[in-house]
Amino acid sequence: MHEVGIAASVLDAIRTELNRRPGARAIAVGLRIGELSGVEPSSLRFGFEALVSGSELEPLRLDVEYLPRVQHCLDCDARFHADRYTLACPHCDSLRGECISGDELDISYIELAEEHA
Amino acid sequence: MTNVVPLEQKVLKENDRLAIELRERFAKANTLVVNLISSPGSGKTRLLERTLELLPDGVHAAVLTGDIQTDADATRLARFGYPVRQITTGGTCHLDAKMITKHLDGWNLEELDILFIENVGNLVCPSSYDLGEAAKIVLLSVTEGEEKPLKYPSIFFKSKLILLTKTDLLPYVPFDYELAQRNARQVNAEADILGVSTTNGEGMREWMEWLEKRVSAVGCR
Numbered sequence: 001m002h003e004v005g006i007a008a009s010v011l012d013a014i015r016t017e018l019n020r021r022p023g024a025r026a027i028a029v030g031l032r033i034g035e036l037s038g039v040e041p042s043s044l045r046f047g048f049e050a051l052v053s054g055s056e057l058e059p060l061r062l063d064v065e066y067l068p069r070v071q072h073c074l075d076c077d078a079r080f081h082a083d084r085y086t087l088a089c090p091h092c093d094s095l096r097g098e099c100i101s102g103d104e105l106d107i108s109y110i111e112l113a114e115e116h117a
Numbered sequence: 118m119t120n121v122v123p124l125e126q127k128v129l130k131e132n133d134r135l136a137i138e139l140r141e142r143f144a145k146a147n148t149l150v151v152n153l154i155s156s157p158g159s160g161k162t163r164l165l166e167r168t169l170e171l172l173p174d175g176v177h178a179a180v181l182t183g184d185i186q187t188d189a190d191a192t193r194l195a196r197f198g199y200p201v202r203q204i205t206t207g208g209t210c211h212l213d214a215k216m217i218t219k220h221l222d223g224w225n226l227e228e229l230d231i232l233f234i235e236n237v238g239n240l241v242c243p244s245s246y247d248l249g250e251a252a253k254i255v256l257l258s259v260t261e262g263e264e265k266p267l268k269y270p271s272i273f274f275k276s277k278l279i280l281l282t283k284t285d286l287l288p289y290v291p292f293d294y295e296l297a298q299r300n301a302r303q304v305n306a307e308a309d310i311l312g313v314s315t316t317n318g319e320g321m322r323e324w325m326e327w328l329e330k331r332v333s334a335v336g337c338r
Contacts, residue, residue, distance in 0.1 A: 002210055002242035009128050017124065027119055031128065038244040038271035087303055095306055103274070105245065107124045114120050 004047035006039055006105070011051055013107055014060075021114065028061035028111040034104040035068055061111075069102030132246055135214035139221075139249025146226035149335045150234065151328070152248050154272055155256035156265075157238030160282040160315065162190045164256065164324075165233055167315040169197035171325055176332065177228055181220050182235040183212045190235065200224065211242035214249060230332050240265070244272035251331065252277035259283050260290055263297035266304045273304040278311065278327060285314040 014026050033039050041064045052060045069082040075094035082102075088095055127133050143150050153161045165180060172178055179200040182190040191203035202220050204212060212234065226232075234250060236243040244253075255276040257265050260283060266273040273279060279301050287294060298310055309327065313320035 002245065005209070006128055006245070009131065013124065013126065013128070013130065017122065024120075036271045036274050038241055087306055097306070099274070103271070105128045107126050107128055110122045110124055112120045112122055114118065 003039060003043040004051070007044055007047035007051050010048065010107060011055075011057060014057065014110055017110055018112075021112065023115040024112045025114075026057060026060055026110055027113055028063055029107060030063040030065065030109040030111075032065045032067060032104040032106045032108050034102040035066065036099075036103040037105040039105055041066055065108070067101055067104055070100050071097040072100045073097045129245065129247075132214045135218055136247035136249040139214055139217060142226060143232070143249060143251070144335070146229065147335050148226050148229045148232055149328075149332045150232045150248075150250040151331075152234045152236060152243075152250035152253045153256065154236045154240070154243045154253055154276070155238065155258075155282075156240050156261060159238075159256040159258040159261065161235050161238070161256055162193055163315050164280070164282065164313070165194055165235060166197070167321060168233070168325070168328070169194065169199055171321065173329075176230050178231045178233065179224060179229050180233045180235065181212075181217065183216070183237045185209070185237060206237060210237055210239050211246050212236050212248060213246045217248050231328065240269040240272055244269075244275055251335065254278045254280060256280045256282050257297065257301075259286055259292040259294070259297075263293050263300055266297070266300040270304045273301055273308070276305065276308055278309045279305070280324070281310065281312045283314060283316075284312040284319050285316045 010029060014029055018024055018026060033041055045062055048062050052058050070079055071082045071087060072079050073089040073094055074096040076092040078089055078091045080090050087097060155161050180194050181202050181204055183204040183206060184190055185206050185208055188203040191201050194201045204216050204220050234248055253276045255272050281297060301310055311320050311323050313324050
């Protein structure tokens, strides 16, 4: 259960961004979480809501894009979702492949409300 | 008006920044750093005890060992004459790069050939934190069940070496060794897989060779 710490890092990043933009308020934050990242989205949401509640950032929406493991086959160049960790290429059965997506733990965007003078 | 600002940064940016600093320090000092990760009770500390005993003379090693509470592991490991420090996380379920930086204070990395980091016993959280290591090593003991790589894919995916430990117990437990290897391969086709027993010594030579090969690859000693 390290998702509370992960959520705290997300809020730190938001506060850093808000400090650079006086007058702005955060409405939402978007994360990309891969299935190999070791982070469980529902636990993260729980930690996120607990930390936001009662803070100056409330209300703040959390958008999570959960990404499956995607393999790239080095023999036939196919890209495929490695369902249930079966790494064999569905097109040519090759096991020679590289993982090109699925271990993300990224902040993709922040949605801000900005006052304009 | 609202405005969507693309941020495109790692959630653990601060940890990653410190890990990059550590990796540069380790590379400059020619120190091989390995990060040992497993469930509690898979034999990380026992493996380290045997490893420190078997290290050839002239190899300079040190250990950082993490636990939520107690310095029991540091006490066990200090008997071998190498520098050992306990990192007590006080509830945190993993080590992070900041803890490593802090606990290296006062150690001269130039004098170290190899630094072992024993993470907190946990198959989930330590996988998210880069400690600047050259390799994560995951241990899976034969008393745990061969499906662990599929249940905890993140750490098996990120490890360069998968150690199947306590192999001396294979005759007594319903552990399908071949299936465990296959499951590990499904998640990570490139990792090395070794079976080891600190009790009967099986696989220890191969494990020491795995380490020594990497020590000589980073250093020019």
